[in-house]
Amino acid sequence: MKENSCIRVSNLSKKYSGSDSFALKDVTLEIFNGEIFGLLGPNGAGKTTFFSIVCGLLNATSGNAQIAGYSTDKDIESIKKIIGVVPQDIALYPTLSGRDNLMFIGRMYGLKGKVLKERVQECLSKFGFDKNSNEQVKKYSGGMKRRINLIGGILHEPEILLLDEPTVGMDVQTRTSMMEHLKELNKEKKMTILYTSHYLEQAELFCDRVAIMDQGQILCLGSPVDLIKKENGKDLEDVFLKFTGRKIRD
Amino acid sequence: MRRLIATFIKEFKILIVDKTGITILFVMPVMLVFIMTLIQFEAYKSLTQSGIPVLLVNNDNGSLGLSLEKGFKKFSICKLTVDHGEKYKNSEDIKKRIVDGEFIVALVIPKGATNVLRDNVGEMTNSFFDKEKTTKQIATQVKIEVIVDPTASKSFVMAISSGLKEFIASVKTKVLFQIMGEKIAQLLDSDTKAVLPEQDFFVYDESYAVRNSGKTYEPNAVQHNIPAWAIFSIFFIVLPLAGSIINERSEGLFIRMRTFPGNYLSILSGKLFVYFFVAIIQFVMIMLLGKFVMPMLGLPVLDIGTHWFALTTLTIMLSLAAVSYGLLIGTLFSTPQQSAVFGGISILILSALGGIWVPVNLMPPIMQTISSVSPLNWALVGYYELFIKGGDWQAIQFQVLKLALFFIFSITVSYQLYKSKLRKY
Numbered sequence: 001m002k003e004n005s006c007i008r009v010s011n012l013s014k015k016y017s018g019s020d021s022f023a024l025k026d027v028t029l030e031i032f033n034g035e036i037f038g039l040l041g042p043n044g045a046g047k048t049t050f051f052s053i054v055c056g057l058l059n060a061t062s063g064n065a066q067i068a069g070y071s072t073d074k075d076i077e078s079i080k081k082i083i084g085v086v087p088q089d090i091a092l093y094p095t096l097s098g099r100d101n102l103m104f105i106g107r108m109y110g111l112k113g114k115v116l117k118e119r120v121q122e123c124l125s126k127f128g129f130d131k132n133s134n135e136q137v138k139k140y141s142g143g144m145k146r147r148i149n150l151i152g153g154i155l156h157e158p159e160i161l162l163l164d165e166p167t168v169g170m171d172v173q174t175r176t177s178m179m180e181h182l183k184e185l186n187k188e189k190k191m192t193i194l195y196t197s198h199y200l201e202q203a204e205l206f207c208d209r210v211a212i213m214d215q216g217q218i219l220c221l222g223s224p225v226d227l228i229k230k231e232n233g234k235d236l237e238d239v240f241l242k243f244t245g246r247k248i249r250d
Numbered sequence: 251m252r253r254l255i256a257t258f259i260k261e262f263k264i265l266i267v268d269k270t271g272i273t274i275l276f277v278m279p280v281m282l283v284f285i286m287t288l289i290q291f292e293a294y295k296s297l298t299q300s301g302i303p304v305l306l307v308n309n310d311n312g313s314l315g316l317s318l319e320k321g322f323k324k325f326s327i328c329k330l331t332v333d334h335g336e337k338y339k340n341s342e343d344i345k346k347r348i349v350d351g352e353f354i355v356a357l358v359i360p361k362g363a364t365n366v367l368r369d370n371v372g373e374m375t376n377s378f379f380d381k382e383k384t385t386k387q388i389a390t391q392v393k394i395e396v397i398v399d400p401t402a403s404k405s406f407v408m409a410i411s412s413g414l415k416e417f418i419a420s421v422k423t424k425v426l427f428q429i430m431g432e433k434i435a436q437l438l439d440s441d442t443k444a445v446l447p448e449q450d451f452f453v454y455d456e457s458y459a460v461r462n463s464g465k466t467y468e469p470n471a472v473q474h475n476i477p478a479w480a481i482f483s484i485f486f487i488v489l490p491l492a493g494s495i496i497n498e499r500s501e502g503l504f505i506r507m508r509t510f511p512g513n514y515l516s517i518l519s520g521k522l523f524v525y526f527f528v529a530i531i532q533f534v535m536i537m538l539l540g541k542f543v544m545p546m547l548g549l550p551v552l553d554i555g556t557h558w559f560a561l562t563t564l565t566i567m568l569s570l571a572a573v574s575y576g577l578l579i580g581t582l583f584s585t586p587q588q589s590a591v592f593g594g595i596s597i598l599i600l601s602a603l604g605g606i607w608v609p610v611n612l613m614p615p616i617m618q619t620i621s622s623v624s625p626l627n628w629a630l631v632g633y634y635e636l637f638i639k640g641g642d643w644q645a646i647q648f649q650v651l652k653l654a655l656f657f658i659f660s661i662t663v664s665y666q667l668y669k670s671k672l673r674k675y
Contacts, residue, residue, distance in 0.1 A: 055509050077511060085509040089502030093260070095267050100260070107256035108510040108517075136267070152506065 006160060006192045007031040007054060012063035014049050014216075023049040025216040026063070031209075036186050036193045038207035040200060040236075042244050046216040047196040048088065051164045054194070055085050068159060084158030088165040090145045091152065094138035098129055098148045101137060102155055109156035123151045126181065143174040150178060154185060161185070163195035167202065175199070179206050204228075204236040212243050219243040253512050257520020264494075265524065271490055275528055276535065279483030283536050284544075286479050291471035291549050301329025304414075305344065305356040309335040312364020313428065314392075317421045318357075325417075335361070341395060348399050355411060357418075358395035366390050367422070368429050375433040394418060460640035469638050470550045472540055477633035478606045480536040481626050484529045484568060485597045488576040491525045492589040495580030515665070522573050529569035555636045560643040564636070567653035568629045574660035575625070581664040581671075600624045628652045 007030070014024040024046045031037045041047050052058040053065055056076040065072040067079045092101045099120060106116045124133045127147045137145060150166055161182075167175045183206055185191045197203055203210050204224040211221045220227060220243055224236050233239040265271060306322055308315040311334075322330050331353070338344050344356045370390070396414065398407045458469065495518070498504060508514050540552030554561060576593070583589040601607065603617070604626030610618055621627050632649035635641030 055505075057505060057508055080509060080511040083509065085506065087502040087505040089505070091502035091506035093264055093503070095264055096260070100263055104256055104260040105506070105510075107259075108253060108512075110252065110511070112252070149502075 004033045005030045006033045006035075007037075007065070007067055007194060009050075009054070009065040010063055012050070012053065012065055013061050014046075014053065014058065015061045022061075022216045024053070024060070027213075027216070027218055029211060029218060029221070031192065031194055033192055034186065034190045035208040036183070036206055037195070038203035038210040039194065039196045039213065040198075040203055040210055040240060041196075041213040045214045045244075047213065048164055049216075050213075051162060051194075051196055055083065055162055056080065082159040084153040084156065084161045086150050086153035086161070086163040086166050088168065090149050092137045092145060092148055095136055097134045098137055098140065098144070099124065099133040101148060102151055105152045106155050111156060119155060123155055127151055128177075142169045143171060146170050147174070147178065150181075154191075157189060158191065160192045160194070163193065165196055165198065167197065167199060175202065182206070200237045200240055201235070210236070212240055214244045253510075253516050254520045254523065257517050258523055261494075261521050261524035265528070274490060275487065276532065279480070279486070279532050280535055280539055282483055283476055283479040284539060287471055287475040287540075287544065287549065288547070290475055302327055302355070303331070303353045304328045305331050305333065305338070305347065305353040307333045307335060307338050307344065307356065307358040309361040310359045310363040312362075312368070314364040314367055314421065314425045315359045317425055318359060318418060321417060321421055341397065344397055348397055351399070354399045354402050355407070355414065356395075356397040357414060358397070360393055360395075363392045363394075364425070366392050367425060371426055371429040372433050375430055375437065460638075461635075461642070461645060472544055472550045472552050473637050474634075476536060476540040476552055477637055478630055480533055481568060481604075481629045481633070482597070482601050482606050483536065484532055485572045485575070485601070485626060486594075487525055487529050487532070487572050488579055488593045488597060489590055491521075491573065491576030492580035492583070492593055493586040494521065495577065496583060496586050496589055499580075500584070515668075518577070522577060525576065526569050526573050529572055530565065533565050533569070553637065555640070557636055557642045560641075560646050561636055563643070563650055564629065564632045564646055564653075567650050567657065568632075570657045571625050571629070571653045571660070574657045574664070577664045578660040578667075581667045597626075600626050603627065605630055625653060625656045628656075 009027055009029050012024055012027040012029075013022055015022050027046075027050065039047050039050060049058065053060050053072060054067060056072050056079055059073070068082055070076075070078045072079060092098075093104075096104070102120045102123065103116065106112075106120060111119060124130070127150070129144075129147070132140070132144070137148065140148070146166065146169065150163070153161055153163065163182075167178060170178065179202060182193060182195075186193055207224060209221065209223050210227070212219050212227075220231075220239070222230070227233070227239050228236060231239045231242055233242060265275075304322070306319060308319055319332055322328060322332075338347070341358065344353075344358065347353055348356060396411055398411060498507070498521075507517050510517065537552065537554060541554070545551045579589045579593045579596075583592060601624075603621045604610075604624035605613075605621060606626055610621045610627065613621060628649045632646040632653075635645040635649075639645070
């Protein structure tokens with residue numbers, strides 16, 4: 001493993017019980033410290049399976065994954081302490097306020113007292129929750145829920161942030177604002193970010209490197225600029241369609 | 251511990267903002283206990299105060315009919331209507347009145363009952379003095395008709411009719427002695443009249459079998475109903491708890507929970523703790539209701555005994571058993587709808603088996619055996635020991651042990667189910 005590699009997976013495969021096909025097939029990938037890495041692919045490509053194995057939610061059928069040198073098989077507790085996770089679904093209690101949700105998440109990561117309160121306030125202000133942080137989450141708009149969902153993953157300032165489709169359902173303004181915040185975190189705190197997405201334009205703008213995957217395999221890997229150049233595409237979407245085809249997925 | 255406290259605070263906040271949940275958890279149980287106790291108490295009181303409507307159709311003009319009439323009038327429990335065959339000519343008339351709800355029980359003394367009794371006694375008396383005559387069978391029997399309301403509780407009707415039969419038997423004995431005395435005097439050609447004492451030969455001294463003979467325990471609707479319905483209510487905690495577990499598991503929250511440092515089970519423990527305290531608060535509220543509110547409405551004061559350690563331990567184990575059952579249901583099912591239907595019906599079944607609705611000793615033998623598998627029955631037996639039988643810790647420790655084993659069983663099975671569900675991923 002390279003000294004600056006943050007996430008490293010080798011020959012990673014996953015076959016769900018009762019399924020004939022592999023959700024992940026022999027994936028080998030390295031993500032470096034401090035980079036923003038986009039994992040792109042159509043529905044059913046294996047992005048969420050990859051994400052779940054890296055978070056320790058799933059066990060691989062074969063191969064291994066290491067996060068900051070810790071094995072997902074053996075050192076999951078060490079990994080949990082250094083990662084922040086933003087799930088695809090809204091992972092919040094709808095009847096609690098945004099602030100109470102964040103206070104709970106902060107406590108679960110060991111933050112307490114004044115430090116916790118200040119950190120929650122800082123994040124709320126940064127993400128535009130000056131007025132309605134004490135309202136119940138169920139009264140928030142979809143974009144507001146997404147923002148609180150994101151804050152839940154960065155509140156404890158993790159070394160590695162894992163985001164599964166974090167901007168789904170957001171308007172362009174909120175999406176751009178959120179990605180800018182992530183870019184800022186990446187620069188200021190040297191936070192490594194791995195995120196899965198369908199938004200290729202967004203990935204092209206913000207990611208240092210991307211991997212396009214389909215049917216459980218990595219099809220290409222590199223910086224968006226290099227990939228576009230190498231594949232003679234107009235943009236990343238063009239490259240994406242070239243690798244994954246135009247067939248509609250389930 | 252930190253995570254446990256964090257989850258406890260979170261669950262507590264979720265609970266206090268949920269007005270429907272608060273109503274289900276605190277107001278409904280208190281209302282249930284209140285209404286059920288009041289109904290049972292009032293049902294008994296109204297019958298005993300206003301009197302059980304009894305019809306006595308006395309077609310006999312002799313001493314038997316008259317003695318029965320006199321005796322019945324002394325019965326404060328009965329609201330007696332006497333007819334001498336003028337209004338109610340036959341059983342059909344009487345049955346119609348009972349079906350219409352006018353009476354619960356009717357007794358029909360047939361015409362000439364005293365004469366039949368007199369003849370029979372005469373025959374018997376003669377046989378004492380006639381060596382050749384042996385009376386093996388009485389010539390004619392007096393047939394007293396007892397007609398009852400089929401909609402009245404069977405046990406209630408049985409108690410009333412057996413009381414009436416007992417009373418008739420005692421009157422019959424007195425009349426029998428009277429006639430026999432007269433016959434003997436006649437045979438001996440004596441003018442002496444037999445004077446029979448007014449009092450009975452037997453007096454009954456009834457008391458309740460309790461463990462602590464130093465204290466008087468008075469079984470009543472409050473002592474019986476409050477613990478029974480408190481147990482039933484506490485077990486209904488299963489529904490919101492299982493629903494909350496399933497909702498948390500089926501949303502993105504479960505992913506977040508599992509990526510928090512530490513074990514997910516410690517987070518779950520925080521949730522269980524909150525519901526455990528809710529169960530304890532429910533119990534305390536219901537006890538306070540029995541102790542202070544119900545007496546204001548004329549009901550007896552709830553006597554919870556003096557064995558605080560036993561009462562506390564039993565209540566803790568009951569609450570833990572209910573919470574662990576909620577965890578089991580929440581782990582077993584995938585949707586809140588499934589858990590609500592199964593949880594609700596299973597509690598109804600367990601409560602019926604456990605003797606909450608009908609006392610276990612009134613059930614058929616097979617059901618009595620089955621009832622011993624219900625945790626609600628274990629708790630009920632324990633509370634009856636403390637509240638009615640005057641028992642102490644020793645008397646309830648087996649019930650506490652069974653509840654503890656149920657708690658351990660439910661937690662273990664839930665954990666294994668949880669692990670097997672994770673393995674499926």
